[in-house]
Amino acid sequence: MAKIPVLEIFGPTIQGEGMVIGQKTMFVRTSGCDYSCAWCDSAFTWDGSQKPTLLTPKAIIEELDRLGLSRTGHVTLSGGNPLLHKALGELVTLLKKRDISLAVETQATFWQDWLLEIDDITLSPKPPSSGMTTDFDKLDSFIDKLGSANYSLKIVIFDEADYAFAKQLYVRYPNVPFYIQPGNAETEQSDERAASAYLLERYEWLIERATNCDTMIHARVLPQLHTLVWGNRQGV
Numbered sequence: 251m252a253k254i255p256v257l258e259i260f261g262p263t264i265q266g267e268g269m270v271i272g273q274k275t276m277f278v279r280t281s282g283c284d285y286s287c288a289w290c291d292s293a294f295t296w297d298g299s300q301k302p303t304l305l306t307p308k309a310i311i312e313e314l315d316r317l318g319l320s321r322t323g324h325v326t327l328s329g330g331n332p333l334l335h336k337a338l339g340e341l342v343t344l345l346k347k348r349d350i351s352l353a354v355e356t357q358a359t360f361w362q363d364w365l366l367e368i369d370d371i372t373l374s375p376k377p378p379s380s381g382m383t384t385d386f387d388k389l390d391s392f393i394d395k396l397g398s399a400n401y402s403l404k405i406v407i408f409d410e411a412d413y414a415f416a417k418q419l420y421v422r423y424p425n426v427p428f429y430i431q432p433g434n435a436e437t438e439q440s441d442e443r444a445a446s447a448y449l450l451e452r453y454e455w456l457i458e459r460a461t462n463c464d465t466m467i468h469a470r471v472l473p474q475l476h477t478l479v480w481g482n483r484q485g486v
């Protein structure tokens with residue numbers, strides 16, 4: 251079995267963002283990213299500060315079982331960019347055989363065929379504040395390939411330029427469920443209460459902005475729920 255560079259495996263917790271927010275889930279976070287967003291809250295997956303462990307899909311499942319997979323029945327694959335890893339396909343197949351449902355978080359820059367086995371796919375193209383540039387042609391073909399899969403768009407918003415980027419996507423993909431979430435510019439804040447007070451303020455700002463918007467009519471405005479509860483803690 252091919253090995254996968256894994257940065258962390260954790261849970262049971264709740265999915266804190268997007269289309270299945272509140273769902274009980276386990277997380278498998280792979281290492282490595284083709285992006286380097288200025289504000290990445292998981293930069294430890296790609297900046298060399300934490301070292302991955304190479305694990306077979308079987309070893310990943312053993313760890314998920316030990317932590318309490320049976321209490322969630324759901325696994326979220328995140329990173330880094332989990333789509334960099336072809337070998338995750340074997341993990342997906344094994345988990346599906348056990349009737350475990352799966353979600354993926356990705357910026358939608360790389361394709362793997364195993365994506366079509368995933369139950370909930372979150373695509374998160376990056377706004378200008380990230381310093382990354384979205385290739386819209388590439389994104390179009392990525393979305394084309396998803397066909398009838400269950401996917402949504404989730405855009406992080408820090409400022410007006412990001413808001414304009416989100417509107418552009420909303421208009422380009424009118425039939426895709428659309429989520430916006432406030433950006434966290436204070437990922438180094440270690441005081442959990444201070445972090446959640448700040449994040450609530452950012453959430454209120456985004457609600458205010460979105461409710462005064464006549465373009466993104468059906469967009470859903472969500473916070474990162476886990477950060478409201480646990481601040482910037484890793485592994486939750």
Ligand SMILES: C[S@@+](CC[C@H](N)C(=O)[O-])C[C@H]1O[C@@H](n2cnc3c(N)ncnc32)[C@H](O)[C@@H]1O
Nearest residue numbers: 289290291292329330331355356357374433434
């Ligand atoms: C750490 S990323 C990993 C998956 C993938 N690389 C991606 O960006 O979609 C998971 C989610 O966290 C979001 N995110 C990362 N840093 C954030 C921040 N500082 N504030 C709000 N959301 C953030 C990303 O946009 C993405 O939706």
Ligand SMILES: Nc1nc2[nH]cc(C(=O)O)c2c(=O)[nH]1
Nearest residue numbers: 264265266267328355476486
């Ligand atoms: N609870 C929880 N929900 C999340 N949703 C997306 C996350 C991610 O980092 O991909 C994440 C995370 O790290 N924790």
Ligand code: SF4
Nearest residue numbers: 283285286287290330
């Ligand atoms: S794409 Fe995702 S993991 Fe990669 S740097 Fe950006 S937010 Fe972080």
Ligand SMILES: [Mg+2]
Nearest residue numbers: 291292328474
């Ligand atoms: Mg996260």
